[in-house]
Amino acid sequence: MSRTACLTVAAGVALYGASCFVVPGSAPRGAPLMNSAMADVELAFSAPAPESASTSAFSPLAMGLALGLLAAVLGGRPALAADLENGESIFLGNCAACHAGGNNSVRAEKKIKKEELITYGKYDIGAITTQVTNGYGAMPAFGEKLGPDDIDDVANYVYNKADKW
Numbered sequence: 581m582s583r584t585a586c587l588t589v590a591a592g593v594a595l596y597g598a599s600c601f602v603v604p605g606s607a608p609r610g611a612p613l614m615n616s617a618m619a620d621v622e623l624a625f626s627a628p629a630p631e632s633a634s635t636s637a638f639s640p641l642a643m644g645l646a647l648g649l650l651a652a653v654l655g656g657r658p659a660l661a662a663d664l665e666n667g668e669s670i671f672l673g674n675c676a677a678c679h680a681g682g683n684n685s686v687r688a689e690k691k692i693k694k695e696e697l698i699t700y701g702k703y704d705i706g707a708i709t710t711q712v713t714n715g716y717g718a719m720p721a722f723g724e725k726l727g728p729d730d731i732d733d734v735a736n737y738v739y740n741k742a743d744k745w
């Protein structure tokens with residue numbers, strides 16, 4: 581890896597430390613983690629070993645760090661479990677018209693309770709997600725109306741609620 585690439589990684593680590601490791605309200609900026617991250621970088625830099633040796637020792641670590649940071653920065657937040665509260669409000673706004681109380685006011689036998697979901701092979705978050713996205717029979721599709729996150733949340737909500745209606 582070239583010096584430039586190492587520098588880029590180092591800058592990334594320093595930035596990441598500065599922006600993410602400082603807990604609001606905690607001691608002055610420059611929390612210990614940031615200092616240690618920067619110290620590591622300095623260590624990696626000041627290693628006097630020949631270019632080839634330092635490259636082979638540093639690169640995998642640097643790449644791992646860089647990729648990890650990239651994921652952390654781009655991801656914004658770690659993949660969280662579905663938001664069941666949001667799922668409930670999506671349900672009330674989009675599904676309750678036909679599925680109030682876990683019932684089905686259009687096709688009474690196709691309730692969204694556990695027993696019926698099992699009977700019709702829909703007791704599965706993936707199957708519910710597909711049905712909500714594409715529609716099925718007399719049920720309208722929501723793929724154009726709801727975003728993927730909302731569909732994911734409402735599918736999880738329905739699945740979780742199926743044995744509780």
Ligand SMILES: *[C@@H]1O[C@H](CO)[C@@H](O)[C@H](O)[C@H]1NC(C)=O
Pocket residue numbers: 680681682683
């Ligand atoms: C759901 O259906 C059951 C019987 O099939 C009925 O007793 C209940 O009141 C219904 N719930 C709602 C919210 O419509």
